[in-house]
Amino acid sequence: MTNGRRTLLLASVIAAATARAQAQVFPSRPVRIVVPFPPGGGVDVFARAIVPALQVRLGQPVVVENIGGASSRLGTQAVLRAPADGHTLLITNDTLAAVEALPPPGAAPLLPGLAPVTLGIDAPNLLVTHPRSGIPDIATYAARLRARPGGLNVGVPGWGTSHHLTSELIAQAIGARPEHIAYRGGGPLLADLLAGTVDAALVTLGAAIDQVRDGRLVGLAVTSAARAPSAPAVPTVAEILAPDFEQVTWMGLLAPAGTPAATRDLLHEATRGALAEAAVTERLAALGFGVVGAPAPRFAEVLSGTAGRFAAVVAATGIRPADA
Known part of the structure; x- marks a missing residue:
């Protein structure tokens, strides 16, 4: 084996060991979930429905923080500024795709700074x-x-x-x-x-x-x-009104981009487990939510597709951002 191959192999082993170590120590303190809307709305209801089961699985307190404003941009930006260690997360809905389709003038895109974790639920x-x-x-x-x-x-x-x-x-x-x-x-x-x-x-x-x-x-x-x-x-x-009309909303969990894959995987398993609990499923069903629990790749597809559909709506109606 050449020195170059030995170096690459050693780097891979170190990276894998580091990821495992991060997953083993996560979470090391309370987890903060930002809901980018005020209390009382659908996203807040969903977040608070799963938090009790989620914190049992994570072994740490999970605290919901509502940061509303700017059509969810303020709360989302707070997550983008947080360390990418899994201790600050975002639960939001398809408004994330909407604000990407209709950003304020000069605003930076939000999606590149986020990593999908779990597509949690959908609802009419x-x-x-x-x-x-x-x-x-x-x-x-x-x-x-x-x-x-x-x-x-x-x-x-x-x-x-x-x-x-x-x-x-x-x-x-x-x-x-x-x-x-x-x-x-x-x-x-x-x-x-x-x-x-x-x-x-x-x-x-x-x-x-x-x-x-x-x-x-x-x-x-x-x-x-x-x-x-x-x-x-x-x-x-x-x-x-329209035989083919359908536009459901979805809600999911995201982390700051750069959060280690092992940490995101652990978060997904914890979230999926929380969603599978009978008490949680029954509570969400009573509120009109359908449990999905899809992993990050599927969530990324849904997020991209929704952003594309909303961009078409914006183009067809000529809607402009509120501060344009």
Whole structure:
């Protein structure tokens, strides 16, 4: 064996040993999970549903920190600035793909600084209103919007979020656009919707399903191809407006790029195990979430595909960033 080959072999052995050692010592302290939205929205609900089971598997406390603002960019950037050691993670949704498709002027891309870990769940979005709106179903919603384009206002959890772009897709199916009002996350949006401040909202099903069940809100339609088992009385957009309509949201776990592969693998196994627990699965199903638990390569494919679809929506509608 030549000296060059010996050097390469030695380097490979050292790298493998280092990765194993890092995996063995991780986590060495509490793990911080950043949710880039305020408390109360769908991503926050998902994160807090899996944290108890996740921290048991990791053997360290897991703390959720909500950093909302700028359509999830603020919280995501906080993770990008963190050390790539697995102790600061991101749980977010397909708004990550939306902000890549519609970045503020001069903003650097976010995706190169992140490493997918686990595609956790998917869920329909829900077009929802309050009982005092006088809009009992999506057919009435569409009729009112066609009669007076822009005459209805629809709240979304941030300008340029996946919910905003999905609402634009619904508007395309109707043939008329509402006035969109951007909030700093689903929690504040739902508070205003319950108060009757906005006519309707588009949120993740899990964020509003309890209010729909108890009659405080009215579910107009879900964006999945089939009705959600957790809300069987709510029709799909496809049933009423557009036969081929489907745009579900997803949520997943990511780490800063550069996080060791062994650490990411450990995190994936811990997350997948947490998602497989019966209590967690039942809780998520009751909230309208479907457990996926897919590994990083599949998550990367979904993330790239979603970003491409949202870029097409932006091009078709001419939407501009909020601060453009």
